[in-house]
Amino acid sequence: CIANQKLFTELNAFITPLQSLGTYADRIRDADIRRENGASKSPLDGRLIAIKDNICTRSLPTTCASRMLEKFSSPFDATVIKSLENAGAIIGGKTNLDEFGMGSHSTNSHFGPVKNYFDTVNGSEKSLSAGGSSGGSAVAVATDQCYAALGTDTGGSVRLPAAYTGIVGFKPSYGLISRWGVIAYANSLDTVGILAKKTSTVREVFNILNHHDAHDPTNLSNATRSRISNAVSQLHSSTRLSSRPLRIGVPIEYNLTEMTSPVRSAWLSALHTLETQGHSLHPISLPSTKHALSAYYILAPAEASSNLAKYDGVRYGTRAEGPDKSSEEGSTDYLYARTRGEGFGDEVRRRILLGSFSLSADAMDNYFIQAQRVRRLVQNDFDYVFALKNPLGDDAQVENHSSSTSSTETKVDVIVGPTTASLPPSLASVTGDEDAAVSAPLHSYVTDVCTVPASLAGLPAVSVPVSVTPPGEAQEDGSLGFNKVGIQIIGQYGDDDLVLRVAELLE
Numbered sequence: 001c002i003a004n005q006k007l008f009t010e011l012n013a014f015i016t017p018l019q020s021l022g023t024y025a026d027r028i029r030d031a032d033i034r035r036e037n038g039a040s041k042s043p044l045d046g047r048l049i050a051i052k053d054n055i056c057t058r059s060l061p062t063t064c065a066s067r068m069l070e071k072f073s074s075p076f077d078a079t080v081i082k083s084l085e086n087a088g089a090i091i092g093g094k095t096n097l098d099e100f101g102m103g104s105h106s107t108n109s110h111f112g113p114v115k116n117y118f119d120t121v122n123g124s125e126k127s128l129s130a131g132g133s134s135g136g137s138a139v140a141v142a143t144d145q146c147y148a149a150l151g152t153d154t155g156g157s158v159r160l161p162a163a164y165t166g167i168v169g170f171k172p173s174y175g176l177i178s179r180w181g182v183i184a185y186a187n188s189l190d191t192v193g194i195l196a197k198k199t200s201t202v203r204e205v206f207n208i209l210n211h212h213d214a215h216d217p218t219n220l221s222n223a224t225r226s227r228i229s230n231a232v233s234q235l236h237s238s239t240r241l242s243s244r245p246l247r248i249g250v251p252i253e254y255n256l257t258e259m260t261s262p263v264r265s266a267w268l269s270a271l272h273t274l275e276t277q278g279h280s281l282h283p284i285s286l287p288s289t290k291h292a293l294s295a296y297y298i299l300a301p302a303e304a305s306s307n308l309a310k311y312d313g314v315r316y317g318t319r320a321e322g323p324d325k326s327s328e329e330g331s332t333d334y335l336y337a338r339t340r341g342e343g344f345g346d347e348v349r350r351r352i353l354l355g356s357f358s359l360s361a362d363a364m365d366n367y368f369i370q371a372q373r374v375r376r377l378v379q380n381d382f383d384y385v386f387a388l389k390n391p392l393g394d395d396a397q398v399e400n401h402s403s404s405t406s407s408t409e410t411k412v413d414v415i416v417g418p419t420t421a422s423l424p425p426s427l428a429s430v431t432g433d434e435d436a437a438v439s440a441p442l443h444s445y446v447t448d449v450c451t452v453p454a455s456l457a458g459l460p461a462v463s464v465p466v467s468v469t470p471p472g473e474a475q476e477d478g479s480l481g482f483n484k485v486g487i488q489i490i491g492q493y494g495d496d497d498l499v500l501r502v503a504e505l506l507e
C-alpha cells in the first residue's frame with residue numbers, strides 16, 4: 001500500500017526507504033500462492049516489516065540515526081531479522097529514530113525529525129511529535145507503509161510512539177526476544193518491541209521472535225522459559241480467566257496532575273469497558289513510581305556511556321578528518337575527541353557526560369548505586385501487587401514493601417494506566433521553534449514517567465489506542481484533532497500473553 005510517496009517522504013519515517021512496490025511483488029505473489037495452497041511459511045509470509053535503524057541488517061545500512069554510523073553496514077543480520085526472514089517476512093526499509101534510541105520525540109536524528117501527522121493551519125504547517133525513539137517505525141505502521149514494524153524499547157520507545165500515532169506498541173518481558181545484533185543503548189533495559197495496527201498482528205510477530213537464542217547471554221534459556229510458562233499456566237487454569245474475571249489494578253500514582261483531560265477520559269473509558277465486561281477494578285499503590293524516572297535517567301546514560309565508548313573512529317564510527325595525533329607523541333586522544341565531537345549529536349553527548357559522571361568514583365555511591373536501589377524498590381512494588389509470583393523473583397524482598405495494603409485480596413492480574421500524560425505535542429514545541437523552555441531536554445524526559453517503571457522491572461507492557469470523543473476536545477490540547485490516546489497495560493514478568501489479551505479486550 002505504497003500510495004502517496006510525496007506524503008511519505010515528508011513524514012521522514014525512513015532512513016533507508018522502502019523500495020518501489022515492484023521490487024517486492026514477486027515475493028508477495030509467491031507467498032500468496034503458498035497461502036492459497038495452505039503452505040504458508042507463517043502468518044508473516046510475504047508481509048512487509050519495517051525495521052528500526054538500530055537493528056543490524058546485512059542487506060541495508062544500519063545508522064542508529066547517527067552521523068557516527070552514517071557509513072556503517074553490518075556484516076551480519078540480527079537474530080530477529082533471521083527469524084523474520086525464515087518466517088517468510090520481507091524486510092522493508094530501515095526506520096528513523098532518535099540517535100541511538102535517546103529521545104522521546106524522534107527529533108534527535110542526524111537525518112531530521114520524524115513527522116507524525118501534519119496539517120496546514122493558517123497557511124503554516126503544523127506537525128505533531130511521533131513520539132520516540134521508535135517514531136519512524138510507528139509512523140510507517142500508522143500510514144500503512146508496512147504490515148508491522150520492529151522498534152526497541154529501553155524506557156518507553158515503542159509504547160510512546162504507539163500512543164502518539166494511535167497504534168499498538170508492545171514491549172515484551174526483558175530477555176524473551178534476542179538482542180543479538182540490536183545496537184545497545186542500555187543493555188539491562190533494552191528490549192525489541194513490536195508495532196502494528198492490531199494486537200493480533202503484534203502477536204503474530206511476537207510468536208515468531210519469542211524463542212531462545214544462544215548468541216544473547218541475557219536471553220532466557222529453554223529451561224527457564226518452560227518453568228515460567230508452567231507457573232503462568234498454573235495460575236491461569238486455577239484462578240483466573242477460566243473460573244473468574246480479571247482483577248484490574250488502577251495505579252493511583254499514575255493519576256498525574258499534568259494529565260490532560262482527553263487522557264483522563266480515555267483512561268476512565270478503558271476502565272469502564274473492562275468493568276462492563278465483568279472484570280473488577282482495584283486501586284493499587286506503586287509508591288516508588290515517583291523515583292523511577294530519576295533512577296532511569298541515571299542508569300540508562302550510565303550504561304550508554306560505556307556502550308558508546310567503542311565509537312572512536314578506530315574500532316567503530318566514521319573517523320574525523322585531519323591528523324590522528326595530538327602534539328603529545330603517541331596519543332590518539334585528539335583523533336578520538338574530534339571523531340566523537342563531530343559524530344555524536346547533542347543529546348547523545350549529554351547522556352555520555354551524565355553517564356560518565358555518575359559512574360565516576362566520587363559520584364558512584366550517590367547516583368549509580370542509589371539508582372540501582374530505587375530500581376529494586378520499583379520491582380518490589382510490582383511484585384507486591386501482582387497475583388502471579390515473579391518467576392525470577394525472591395519472596396524476601398516483597399515482604400519489605402512499604403505500602404500499607406496488605407491483604408491478599410489486593411493482588412491484581414494486570415495494571416491499566418495511561419502510556420503518557422498528554423496527546424502528541426506539536427513538533428515545533430518539542431524542537432524549540434515555538435518556545436525554548438518547552439524544548440528543554442528535561443521536558444522530554446518527563447514524557448517517559450509512565451513507561452519507565454515497567455522497563456526498570458523488565459515487565460511486559462503494551463500501549464493500545466483508545467478513542468476519545470468528541471475529537472474537538474482533543475483540539476483544546478493543541479493536537480490538531482488527534483483523538484487517540486495510548487492506554488498502557490502492564491503485567492507480571494512472563495505474563496506477556498495476558499497483557500496482549502487485555503489489549504484485545506480494549507480494541
Ligand code: GLN
Nearest residue numbers: 101102103154155156157
Ligand atoms: N525516552 C527514553 C530515553 O531517551 C526512552 C528511550 C528508549 O526507550 N529507547 O532514554
